[in-house]
Amino acid sequence: MNQETITAVRQISKCSIKPHKVSEESKQPHYLTPWDLSFFNAQYIQKGLLFRKPLPSPEDPNPTITFIDRLKQSLSIALTHYYPLAGLMVTKKQDNPPFYGIYIDCSNDSVGAEFIHAAVDINMLDILTPIDVPRIVQSFFALEGAICHDGHTEPLLVVQVTELLDSIFVGCTFSHVLGDGTSYWKFFHAFAEISKKLRKAGKEAGDRHFDCSISCPPITKRWFTEGNGDPFLINLPFSQHTEFIERYKQPLLRERMFHFTAESLAKLKAKANEECATKHAQISSFQALSALVWRSITRARHFPPDRKTGCKFAINDRLRLNPPLSENYFGNCVQTVCGITTVGELLEHGNGWAAMLLHEAVKEHTDEKIRGLREEWMKKPRIYQMGPFFDPASVMMGSSPRFDVYGCDFGLGMAVAARSGFANKFDGKVTSYRGLTGIGSVMLEVCLPPESMSALESDEEFMDAVSPHEIHCQHILHMFD
Structure with a gap:
């Protein structure tokens, strides 16, 4: 239609x-x-x-x-x-x-x-x-x-x-x-x-x-x-x-879902760890995927080499606290961690190098750091201003494939798809979901201006890791026949 x-x-x-x-x-x-x-x-x-x-x-x-x-x-x-x-x-x-x-x-x-x-x-x-x-x-x-x-x-x-x-x-x-x-x-x-x-x-x-x-x-x-x-x-x-109130105005964006199979993610993870010459697999599948997304979107944007760029993660602090908070704690217990470099450095190196930046950022987010940020906030309370937070040269990886989205059963059987609304969408916002096509698969919702999305769709390295849209749709429909 x-x-x-x-x-x-x-x-x-x-x-x-x-x-x-x-x-x-x-x-x-x-x-x-x-x-x-x-x-x-x-x-x-x-x-x-x-x-x-x-x-x-x-x-x-x-x-x-x-x-x-x-x-x-x-x-x-x-x-x-x-x-x-x-x-x-x-x-x-x-x-x-x-x-x-x-x-x-x-x-x-x-x-x-x-x-x-x-x-x-x-x-x-x-x-x-x-x-x-x-x-x-x-x-x-x-x-x-x-x-x-x-x-x-x-x-x-x-x-x-x-x-x-x-x-x-x-x-x-x-x-x-x-x-x-x-x-x-x-x-x-x-x-x-x-x-x-x-x-x-x-x-x-x-x-x-x-x-x-x-x-x-x-x-x-x-x-x-x-x-x-x-x-x-x-x-x-x-x-x-x-x-302290500011209303963010959303630019014109295209929004597209990209599906990654468990096999594709396993290859990304293995290659990233191989590039870093790690004796033990340190870089996770999601960190390897985020590195691919970060580098691919950065290529699509055509920024100059000296432009600063970052990849932000929304990270759950509950289990990082000592003692940890229960996963059933109802409220906000999330912050962002970020890998930062220049466009030139990011594109000169491979996904493994970028993934290690992200891995180190996550590793450094300890109980001590979380409590330090909390004490700092209490001394000088501040409210996030969304405009500066949404840096058009960076990528924000929101949500998590760990959320059991498709385990929500209202008595109608398993859901056919998960989708989001108009809220909190900006250039470079990437929302991750657990995939429908098996354990370990991931679905990404990517928001980019039309010209950047077209460039991403022409990026061979990125699209080689993506399951073709038509095949993914056929697979989903076959699951529910």
Whole structure:
């Protein structure tokens, strides 16, 4: 289907979903940590999954409506565990003595997450077969252009379920102030787990005998620096939000998915370690892949040799702390590490050299460094400004293939595809997903200006490592026949 002829997404209904139960803990203020507060200018996390539509049966002639009703019930139960997502952002300020703090209030009866039911007259193949991700996918998510600070007036979570002619897309718009990618997918898993449990039990959420427990309950207590273990409201060095709020304007970008098989990644890893002459395999598959992406995109940009370039990683700090934080810690516990060099040096050397830069950057991100950065922030609090953060000469590797995206089972079977919305897209943003075609495969979502994307598609070294789009689509469709 030609992209210009695609019918617009139409909204069928919208409602507010409140937690199924309210605990004493959820009535307390939810204080934000330095990691959380840094994300006020970031846009919401937007990720979702495409599923085949359930088929009608004599017992259930309208299974899609049944599924959507069950999702509303499931969301209510999920919010009992992830209650901050049903809250509202509040600013507390005073002049004498000066104080400016922001926290999440979950006690107001009027708060809740938003649930949208939408529809569009296209098929699953209209999403999967085009070379570029169709623009219509961005309409599968809510709050276009919103930044996290907008949580003062906008919901902190919006679930949008979009009916296609033959499939269903479940997408979440999730405040980055409340959690990182690990927190997002933990929530999504819990949401799916409850939905599947409800389907199996055949009960309404209001049934007092229904087991509302989940396998991995979130740890919502905030983690602060050692010596300040109890949560508290941080005093920010501002008197009004205009002093730190910035709205990033997205340039014209193409967005394309590239698939790498486990075999392709194994070759990249072996070659990178061979080039570095490492006695033991030190460079991971993902570091080798990131090095390839970094060098290939840099070639495509045609910058002068003396231009600085970097490859940034979003890195989970939970297990790097000593003692480590649980993977079930709900909040932001992520920072970026970066390999930096010049365009000339990067392109003069091979992938192994670039991968070793990344490997060393990751290796140096220790408990001591993490705590040092936290203490530094507490002395001089700062909010990320997205413009400078999105360096057009660098690459940002976001998300992680470690997230069990396709393990989210709502009772419709495994998802056919994972996609993201319009949020946090910029020149050089690369989002990684676990691949669908076997253990060890990886899918990358690459965002570049049209001329840079065309150059990347002509890069022999890069495309030799990529599984051809048509073959990948055929493989996916064969899996679900």
